[in-house]
Amino acid sequence: QIRLVESGGGLVQPGGSVRLSCTASGGSLNYHAVGWFRQAPGKEREGVSCMHPTAATTYYADSVKGRFTISRDNNKRTVYLQMNSLKPEDTAIYYCAADPVTYYTSSDYCRGVRDLEIWGQGILVTVSA
Numbered sequence: 001q002i003r004l005v006e007s008g009g010g011l012v013q014p015g016g017s018v019r020l021s022c023t024a025s026g027g028s029l030n031y032h033a034v035g036w037f038r039q040a041p042g043k044e045r046e047g048v049s050c051m052h053p054t055a056a057t058t059y060y061a062d063s064v065k066g067r068f069t070i071s072r073d074n075n076k077r078t079v080y081l082q083m084n085s086l087k088p089e090d091t092a093i094y095y096c097a098a099d100p101v102t103y104y105t106s107s108d109y110c111r112g113v114r115d116l117e118i119w120g121q122g123i124l125v126t127v128s129a
Contacts, residue, residue, distance in 0.1 A: 002027040002118050004096050009123035016127075017084045022096030022120055024077040029053075033099045034072060035109050035116060036081045038092035038125075047110025048094070049081060052102065059106040064090075086127045093122040 008020040020036070035050035049070040050059045058070060069082040079096055097109075097116035104114040 002029070002032075002098065004098060004118055004120035006094065006096050006120045006123040009094065009125045011126045011128065012086055013129055014086060014088060014127055016086050017082070018086065018125060020081040020083065020094055020096070020123065020125070022079040022081075024098070028074065028077055029072065029079065029098055030074045031100065031102065032118075033102050033104065033106070033109050033116065034070075034079045035097050035106075036068075036070060036079075037095045037097060037110075038090075039095070039122075040089075040092040043092075045095075046092075047112065050106040050110035051079075052106045057106040059110045061110065083125070086125075088127050091125060091127045093124050095122045096120045 003025050006022050012018045031053050036048045038048050039045040051070050067085045072079045098118045099116040108114050
């Protein structure tokens with residue numbers, strides 16, 4: 001059974017950058033859709049960025065477009081989220097997720113049309129001076 005573990009979070013100043021990693025064990029993600037989600041205190045979970053397994057389509061929430069980039073390295077079984085120009089409102093627990101059912105679009109995964117099956121435990125990113 002695939003298990004996901006996030007790393008790379010922490011405290012970062014406004015305007016700064018951080019890269020989150022999500023590494024899979026127990027199997028590969030080569031044929032999985034993957035995504036990053038976040039939940040801030042008192043708010044609902046938000047789909048930040050999702051990627052179809054072929055990487056042919058990628059979705060970004062409007063709030064992060066132009067600042068965040070999702071990528072994957074199948075050889076390392078790792079999915080990344082590069083976050084630049086961070087704002088205090090980006091503060092949240094970030095979760096990575098994966099799904100073996102791949103006939104949905106990247107938008108479908110992030111917008112909740114399809115709930116991804118496999119989730120990491122989450123990692124906190126705090127953007128503060």
